[in-house]
Amino acid sequence: MSNPRGKLILIEGLDRTGKSTQCEILRQRLGESTTLMKFPDRTTAIGQQINNYLIDSSYNLPDQAAHLLFSANRWERNDYIRNKLLDGENIVMDRYVYSGVAYSAAKEITGMDLEWCYSCDRGLVRPDLTLFLVNNESNDNREGFGEERYENNSFQEKVRQQFYKLFEKQASLNEDNNDVVIVNVTGCTIEQVSEKIWTIVQNNKEISSSTF
Ligand code: 2DT
Ligand code: MG
Numbered sequence: 001m002s003n004p005r006g007k008l009i010l011i012e013g014l015d016r017t018g019k020s021t022q023c024e025i026l027r028q029r030l031g032e033s034t035t036l037m038k039f040p041d042r043t044t045a046i047g048q049q050i051n052n053y054l055i056d057s058s059y060n061l062p063d064q065a066a067h068l069l070f071s072a073n074r075w076e077r078n079d080y081i082r083n084k085l086l087d088g089e090n091i092v093m094d095r096y097v098y099s100g101v102a103y104s105a106a107k108e109i110t111g112m113d114l115e116w117c118y119s120c121d122r123g124l125v126r127p128d129l130t131l132f133l134v135n136n137e138s139n140d141n142r143e144g145f146g147e148e149r150y151e152n153n154s155f156q157e158k159v160r161q162q163f164y165k166l167f168e169k170q171a172s173l174n175e176d177n178n179d180v181v182i183v184n185v186t187g188c189t190i191e192q193v194s195e196k197i198w199t200i201v202q203n204n205k206e207i208s209s210s211t212f
Helices: 019-030 045-055 063-075 078-086 097-105 114-119 153-173 190-203
Strands: 008-013 034-038 090-094 129-134 180-184
Touching: 008 019, 008 097, 019 034, 019 090, 019 190, 045 063, 063 097, 078 090, 097 114, 097 153, 114 153, 129 190, 153 180, 180 190
Parallel strands: 008 090, 008 129, 034 090, 129 180
Antiparallel strands: none
């Protein structure tokens, strides 16, 4: 008998919301047959170009081209993701299509609207559950913040607005129901956030019907 399909659980949010920490905690909680992935995946050739773009503000690339690189970075990992899930492995993912659309659309470039930004990601494996972490307190004193492209408060605010627009539009962009759960992490400790996330994961119908 083949394994039941694994689950793809996505954690999204602005910078500095604790996504990476929570992804790692969730991976551990879900147990051995769970893989952690993050986008951008800077380990591939395309990912290295993305890395250069992010760390070097003088690296000039048309915004459309940068957007397509982020999307291509997901496409080059799509078969890997699908095969893992088909093998019964779970995947916890740190950023994915929502970040791709929200960060690009936040640039407010004519023609690069939400629809345009989403179109090249259409057809990628869809998450079974998306958790969107929201921290309403600014903690931009976090070490290293401001070193990469996009890491400034005014741009983050624009990205935040695009995330919400995208969630509102989701019904028309997505052909099936792929619920986004907003998780308010303001003032919470790492443990409190991980408990909130664990409760949501366990209560999710789609996911709790599987093996964990
Ligand atoms: P990290 O700080 O998480 O490494 O992200 N981004 C991310 C995009 O602009 N488009 C995308 O498709 C993705 C996945 C978010 C680095 C920055 O890259 C942005 C922050
Ligand atoms: Mg970052």
